[in-house]
């Protein structure tokens with residue numbers, strides 16, 4: 001765009017920018033220069049975020065040009081006090097960053113981009129941590145927010161299963177249990193899809209939100225991403241499961257966005273991974289949270305109130321679960337039934353996860369706690385939030401950074417969730433098929449090796465010690481080498 005055009009753009013916005021108006025009238029304004037002290041860049045699969053840290057507030061104009069594709073960011077009365085070559089552009093749509101001084105004064109930043117992008121920008125006032133900021137998001141139209149999105153066939157199977165589940169819930173809500181049986185019979189008559197159970201693994205925080213920080217300077221966002229990757233890897237190694245990360249690098253994802261991603265990927269389960277911090281350096285240990293009754297009730301009310309999102313209700317991304325054809329009472333009953341089932345699943349899985357975490361770490365609380373965390377509020381996806389440990393405790397901060405401790409925590413979270421799904425597999429899953437064939441996914445039997453302990457054997461088959469003992473009629477934890485255990 002030529003400067004004349006730019007001038008017109010700026011002048012049209014005179015209501016918000018009286019200084020610019022004066023400039024347009026040819027009156028010299030003694031401008032207070034603002035310095036751009038720093039620029040930060042966060043790259044996500046579906047967007048890149050560029051943050052300008054500035055010494056004061058600034059008027060900005062952001063627009064795109066094509067042939068070749070560029071994004072222009074004009075900052076009125078600003079000077080650059082930062083070397084743009086220091087920006088790491090890897091994995092972003094930005095190929096190069098160029099800067100210059102505009103004829104009318106002020107800073108122009110040009111981003112050369114290698115694909116079509118849709119820019120969004122906003123400013124943020126200073127807070128404890130940062131000065132004035134300009135945030136420019138370049139969104140990539142048509143890209144998924146996750147690296148490895150669900151395949152369309154799996155998505156279709158999930159849709160059918162969700163629709164059947166909804167029909168069953170509806171039949172129950174309407175007091176017609178025989179209809180629920182019919183639905184179940186129709187679904188089971190088809191060739192078994194043996195689908196993977198899909199787990200959303202959500203590393204807390206990211207990007208400009210570091211989360212809690214330890215006395216040694218460790219950021220929560222970094223250790224939880226490392227643990228989350230290990231959790232995902234464990235699921236991906238296990239037949240019948242597939243996991244994805246709600247963020248797979250160092251960028252921020254909004255809280256509602258995280259649950260939305262889980263819904264889009266048709267997750268069967270959502271687990272958010274965090275590390276605690278408190279003022280005191282004493283507290284330590286892991287805790288597990290599920291949604292509280294109060295949080296569930298207020299969320300039900302919110303869902304019922306949000307009319308424009310009805311097609312998105314309870315898993316109905318494609319309108320499967322749209323409730324707008326139902327009267328309000330029935331909608332309430334349906335949501336309550338769904339929410340209660342989801343909460344019960346969350347609590348049951350939470351107990352299994354606590355049980356497993358207790359083997360590798362001290363527990364801060366020995367039972368599942370309940371709170372109204374936003375990420376736990378999906379009405380139809382059982383969800384847990386795991387506080388892996390206290391990053392504010394110097395000893396635990398060191399442990400959280402260690403790869404071996406991270407692997408133990410990841411294994412515990414994985415094993416707890418797997419144990420729940422082995423007991424309650426979704427109807428169209430491989431695990432359900434295996435159960436119906438009368439064989440466990442982990443193999444029927446295990447011969448005890450020298451050095452084995454009951455807790456290790458249970459953990460390696462993702463079952464509780466209690467279940468293993470029950471299946472083998474044992475009243476002791478002692479194993480004999482060569483003993484053959486039935487794996488339930």
Ligand SMILES: [Zn+2]
Nearest residue numbers: 204211274275
């Ligand atoms: Zn956190």
